[in-house]
Amino acid sequence: MQRLKTETRPHHERTEAQVRLMDADLTPTAYRRHLEALHGFYVPLEARLAGLGLEAIAGLSIHTRWKVPLLKEDLRALGHDDASLERLPRCGALPSLAGVPEALGCLYVQEGATLGGQLILRHLRRHFDGVPSLGDFSFFRAYGADVGPRWRAFGDAVNQASASAAGDTFDARVVKGAQDTFDAFAVWLRQEQAHASVSA
Template identity: 25%
Template structure:
């Protein structure tokens, strides 16, 4: 007898992944079309995109309601590492700009943005290996892509377990999906601006 139980319904994080697949896939292809590992200069443009996105969401890591729902949230912020990577690559920080997030962002919408940020951290482990070809790594130029000491997959599972446990109505879940899609679209806009 098989004792492995399969959930009857996909988890919230699985539903977010399915609902944002098209937007996410389009962004990934757009970034890779820029051949970001052809040179350090091209990789630096990608890091500028990362910086702009993470600057947008920096305030979310200190929102008390989010911190209460997502244990260890504050420690997941990577903006400082990205800024250090830009310095290593002899790049100035992108000019200050208004955040792409709404001023009074609702919690479900914010969860969608954080889902994208944490997903990029998981996917970053693949990019980290590719960055090594440019002589970049955890101590120089690509620290923000390095896996968490606990392991990228475990770190992701901890986040998604907390995300999946947040009580949301169907309408709020739709807001989270819209938040994630908005985050992907924002990053896509930054790619278009940085790779001109």
């Protein structure tokens, strides 16, 4: 986990720079557009992750970590229905994720976003206090009071998988999966933000 943090830092910072949810002038429309962009990335990404055998990783409990249902809940609160959700753009340039190590790296990005999302959640609740029809911020609320324990459990699962593999190749592949996920996510967010600016 420490290697992941160190070797993905530049990729993390580039991606974080694309997230504008902490802006003082954030509007409900901009918040909705960001959730739509997240939906467009998470839907195909989680579908790919679901086929990579992560359920075999001890302590990971992968099926309790999917975020797409939370995004759909938020977007329905913002006016979407099943038909309009299906029409939202989907990212076609996902990280390759050749196997379990890369998938764990990808999950490092997603679970780290859930942990960091607690800061965003506090900002959203203050910023939109009194604004009706924004829902309960389900995506950023995610695991609720269990965010810390779930993050530690994820770290333990990754470290255990690394120890069981007993080789640097496994770890390098985990790091590469995380780096590629950060980079693909940053590109997708830039693309969607540019599209939103043209449409505005």
